[in-house]
Amino acid sequence: DAGVIQSPRHEVTEMGQEVTLRCKPISGHNSLFWYRQTMMRGLELLIYFNNNVPIDDSGMPEDRFSAKMPNASFSTLKIQPSEPRDSAVYFCASSAPGLALDTQYFGPGTRLTVL
Amino acid sequence: LAKTTQPISMDSYEGQEVNITCSHNNIATNDYITWYQQFPSQGPRFIIQGYKTKVTNEVASLFIPADRKSSTLSLPRVSLSDTAVYYCLVGENTDKLIFGTGTRLQVFP
Numbered sequence: 001d002a003g004v005i006q007s008p009r010h011e012v013t014e015m016g017q018e019v020t021l022r023c024k025p026i027s028g029h030n031s032l033f034w035y036r037q038t039m040m041r042g043l044e045l046l047i048y049f050n051n052n053v054p055i056d057d058s059g060m061p062e063d064r065f066s067a068k069m070p071n072a073s074f075s076t077l078k079i080q081p082s083e084p085r086d087s088a089v090y091f092c093a094s095s096a097p098g099l100a101l102d103t104q105y106f107g108p109g110t111r112l113t114v115l
Numbered sequence: 116l117a118k119t120t121q122p123i124s125m126d127s128y129e130g131q132e133v134n135i136t137c138s139h140n141n142i143a144t145n146d147y148i149t150w151y152q153q154f155p156s157q158g159p160r161f162i163i164q165g166y167k168t169k170v171t172n173e174v175a176s177l178f179i180p181a182d183r184k185s186s187t188l189s190l191p192r193v194s195l196s197d198t199a200v201y202y203c204l205v206g207e208n209t210d211k212l213i214f215g216t217g218t219r220l221q222v223f224p
Contacts, residue, residue, distance in 0.1 A: 091158045
């Protein structure tokens, strides 16, 4: 199993540009999560999907952030327009049906730098 | 959601047993206790999960007293490769996860 796949692994962009982060969950997993990690705030849950439907997006910081899951094997997190304070590592995670929600498998993360 | 409190950091030496305690005074009846490990430049990785008493796997043991208001992650004979951040999480199956800041374990030779 390839695990959770995220792309790109690193992204450097300028303030005001649109950024799209991509995630492919583990095949057969039906829950998908987007997290953001910074030194100041630690690991924060932004949004999670169950069976491709957004269940809780209360962690999404503001309207500049949006997430989609068009099918069971793909999700995107978009930031438009990006700002320097969005610089962080963004993780995607997935979990399987039948497992407790706590048992998640994380991808390697995307390190975003907004100049 | 039950809030958790754990030490910010711990130091140890290779070969020693490390015990990291997490307090969760407001744990609810349906809540599970789960620990994750995060190495630098990687995503967190599930270590162990329990509900009560003791759980052991190939990586660690988890001790949960009868009142479930705390739990202790025990790592036997740590090595340098166990240097990581360890997160204690409490919640029921349908809750979202709050990772917090975790405990940064540094293992010295």
